[in-house]
Amino acid sequence: MVRAPCCEKMGLKKGPWTPEEDKILISHIQKYGHSNWRALPKLAGLLRCGKSCRLRWINYLRPDIKRGNFTEEEEETIIKLHEMLGNRWSAIAAKLPGRTDNEIKNVWHTHLKKKLKQKQDSKSNNQELYVTVPKCEEISVSNLSESENSNVPTLPGLPESPGRHSPMSPQPSSSSDLSTVTETSDATAETDNIEVENMDSSEMIFPVINEDFWSEADLFENSSMELASDIMVPSGFYGNGPTSIDDDMDFWYNLFVIAGGIEELL
DNA sequence: AATACAAGCAACCGCGGTTGT
DNA sequence: AACAACCGCGGTTGCTTGTAT
Numbered sequence: 347m348v349r350a351p352c353c354e355k356m357g358l359k360k361g362p363w364t365p366e367e368d369k370i371l372i373s374h375i376q377k378y379g380h381s382n383w384r385a386l387p388k389l390a391g392l393l394r395c396g397k398s399c400r401l402r403w404i405n406y407l408r409p410d411i412k413r414g415n416f417t418e419e420e421e422e423t424i425i426k427l428h429e430m431l432g433n434r435w436s437a438i439a440a441k442l443p444g445r446t447d448n449e450i451k452n453v454w455h456t457h458l459k460k461k462l463k464q465k466q467d468s469k470s471n472n473q474e475l476y477v478t479v480p481k482c483e484e485i486s487v488s489n490l491s492e493s494e495n496s497n498v499p500t501l502p503g504l505p506e507s508p509g510r511h512s513p514m515s516p517q518p519s520s521s522s523d524l525s526t527v528t529e530t531s532d533a534t535a536e537t538d539n540i541e542v543e544n545m546d547s548s549e550m551i552f553p554v555i556n557e558d559f560w561s562e563a564d565l566f567e568n569s570s571m572e573l574a575s576d577i578m579v580p581s582g583f584y585g586n587g588p589t590s591i592d593d594d595m596d597f598w599y600n601l602f603v604i605a606g607g608i609e610e611l612l
Numbered sequence: 613a614a615t616a617c618a619a620g621c622a623a624c625c626g627c628g629g630t631t632g633t
Numbered sequence: 634a635a636c637a638a639c640c641g642c643g644g645t646t647g648c649t650t651g652t653a654t
Contacts, residue, residue: 360623360624361648382639383639383640384639396640434642434643435642436643452620457619457620
């Protein structure tokens with residue numbers, strides 16, 4: 347893999363952005379969009395590398411960015427999602443409209459980690475610490491964010507999973523792309539958010555997640571389910587997944603009906 | 613008031629994945 | 634199939650601001 351180092355060319359500016367640079371970047375993106383980050387700074391007349399422009403836009407200049415302190419609900423959501431997803435900040439950000447992965451990462455490292463530790467410490471002082479392994483169940487592919495989707499096996503009769511968002515063929519629900527956030531992610535993220543928020547926190551006891559969690563096909567290889575049997579989440583997390591064989595059949599049937607409809611539309 | 617330290621945050625860096633040729 | 638170009642992600646750095654001494 348050949349890698350073009352960022353800002354390899356001499357003369358490209360680094361460090362904090364000035365208000366003037368921000369203005370230029372905003373007006374250029376408003377006029378022409380950001381289909382090609384690499385070419386954007388040249389076209390806009392900025393002495394920055396494309397990567398720097400992209401970061402600035404995504405983390406700071408995007409109009410849908412929600413500034414200010416995180417609410418209790420948001421913090422709780424982050425903690426819960428982090429238990430589930432680990433350091434997959436973009437996946438977590440996808441569930442929090444208006445928040446960026448960078449912001450969430452910073453909040454996590456600065457105070458949520460401490461907050462969680464304090465909680466755990468006070469818990470372990472009161473009672474013996476143990477982890478309840480929940481009943482796992484299959485999850486709706488449609489309930490997964492795009493980044494989660496990248497791990498989802500292709501279903502028979504359905505279009506292949508797009509994997510990461512490709513610039514050449516934009517896909518919805520990217521955590522940090524304005525063009526998709528404004529069109530689709532708000533609605534879906536909000537829905538997902540509600541699901542998380544509405545959960546009874548007393549039920550949110552998750553297994554300890556380690557590196558193997560994301561490649562644990564063998565862990566569940568005895569599962570009787572054939573579809574998506576390697577995608578497992580703790581019971582109740584996404585809310586909509588099938589909970590029995592019958593539910594499962596109905597669920598997948600409905601999914602295929604929906605998928606068929608979409609295919610027809612296309 | 614001056615200094616040291618800690619916390620918060622924006623930005624950078626390097627890697628892996630995807631797409632196009 | 635191999636390579637090049639590009640994007641997005643997560644880890645890390647370093648500057649700024651706030652607080653304690």
